[in-house]
Amino acid sequence: xxxxRPNDYLPSEITPRGLFERRRDFLRxxxxxxxxxxxxxxxxxxxxxxxxxxxxxxxxAQTPYSxxxxxxxxxxxxxxxxxxxxxxxxxxxRPWKISIEGLVKKPKTLDIDDILKLAPLEERIxxxxxxxxxSMVIPWIGFPLSTLLKHVEPLGSAKYVxxxxxxxxxxxPGLSGFGSLDxxxxxxxxxxxxxxxxxxxxxxxxxxxxxxxxGAPVRVVLPWKYGFKSAKSIVTIRFVDKEPVSSWMxxxxxxxxxxxxVNPEVDHPRWTxxxxxxxxxxxxRKTLMFNGYxxxxxxxxxxxDLRKNY
Ligand SMILES: Nc1nc2c(c(=O)[nH]1)N[C@H]1C(S)=C(S)[C@@H](COP(=O)(O)O)O[C@H]1N2
Ligand SMILES: [Mo]
Numbered sequence: 373x374x375x376x377r378p379n380d381y382l383p384s385e386i387t388p389r390g391l392f393e394r395r396r397d398f399l400r401x402x403x404x405x406x407x408x409x410x411x412x413x414x415x416x417x418x419x420x421x422x423x424x425x426x427x428x429x430x431x432x433a434q435t436p437y438s439x440x441x442x443x444x445x446x447x448x449x450x451x452x453x454x455x456x457x458x459x460x461x462x463x464x465x466r467p468w469k470i471s472i473e474g475l476v477k478k479p480k481t482l483d484i485d486d487i488l489k490l491a492p493l494e495e496r497i498x499x500x501x502x503x504x505x506x507s508m509v510i511p512w513i514g515f516p517l518s519t520l521l522k523h524v525e526p527l528g529s530a531k532y533v534x535x536x537x538x539x540x541x542x543x544x545p546g547l548s549g550f551g552s553l554d555x556x557x558x559x560x561x562x563x564x565x566x567x568x569x570x571x572x573x574x575x576x577x578x579x580x581x582x583x584x585x586x587g588a589p590v591r592v593v594l595p596w597k598y599g600f601k602s603a604k605s606i607v608t609i610r611f612v613d614k615e616p617v618s619s620w621m622x623x624x625x626x627x628x629x630x631x632x633x634v635n636p637e638v639d640h641p642r643w644t645x646x647x648x649x650x651x652x653x654x655x656x657r658k659t660l661m662f663n664g665y666x667x668x669x670x671x672x673x674x675x676x677d678l679r680k681n682y
Pocket of ligand 1: 440443444445446447448500501502503537557585586587598599600601602603604605
């Protein structure tokens with residue numbers, strides 16, 4: 373299959389444009405604060421220190437902070453896009469521990485503060501393409517997922533890794549929502565996908581600690597896959613030998629597959645995936661194979677029939 377070459381990002385650069393947009397957005401928020409606008413989460417978030425520019429910085433205009441933090445999918449807080457920002461105020465992102473377990477030599481329970489010290493924090497400006505055919509460009513703060521995974525020394529028998537999101541009954545009104553997902557939210561990757569340099573654990577965005585609605589205090593980000601693969605608020609990472617069945621696979625096996633790589637040539641049964649609405653833009657954009665990250669990830673899928681691969 374023909375893989376479209378991504379020509380719209382530069383390695384290791386935060387573009388002047390990105391800085392400009394961020395500053396403009398910051399100014400907008402400051403003005404909003406002065407006016408007493410209702411965005412308390414936006415100001416509660418601490419700045420993260422010592423962030424370095426990372427590789428793979430998309431040069432597309434960044435989606436404003438105000439959109440990134442108010443237009444969300446986080447069904448534990450409700451299914452409307454505005455629900456996570458509106459209902460996640462009581463969520464407890466600290467104290468927080470992640471158990472990394474299963475087929476590993478050194479299973480560990482790590483505190484979020486230990487995780488923050490595992491590697492230097494990098495900014496990764498990535499496109500996020502939701503399976504619902506909208507997209508954003510988000511400056512995440514984090515470090516390679518491989519760093520976290522190697523820390524527990526996976527065994528050779530481990531073929532997949534499963535991510536489990538938290539269930540915090542008293543703070544997540546969406547958990548009791550009728551007919552929604554099977555909780556906890558789970559997702560999975562093949563080990564080599566998880567070790568790919570593009571895969572990160574994110575602990576922040578726009579230079580700040582992750583807001584609750586974006587998956588505080590720690591989530592994964594996999595920019596070549598549909599957004600639902602990037603599980604939020606993770607409490608368990610489990611190494612396994614069989615392909616995990618994710619929450620979305622259980623909910624709709626004919627609509628959501630394990631790999632779920634962004635692929636403009638494979639439509640969702642109910643809508644086209646050939647184009648997308650970039651949040652904040654008027655005209656639709658063409659969706660790129662692997663969301664434009666083919667140079668980094670296409671080799672992971674050599675010999676696989678990607679037409680079956682939603
Ligand atoms: N635990 C959990 N993780 C989740 C989801 C969810 O509902 N619950 N939604 C997914 C979907 S569909 C998308 S598009 C992204 C959205 O991430 P964002 O709100 O930070 O942009 O989170 C993903 N991770
Ligand atoms: Mo999504």
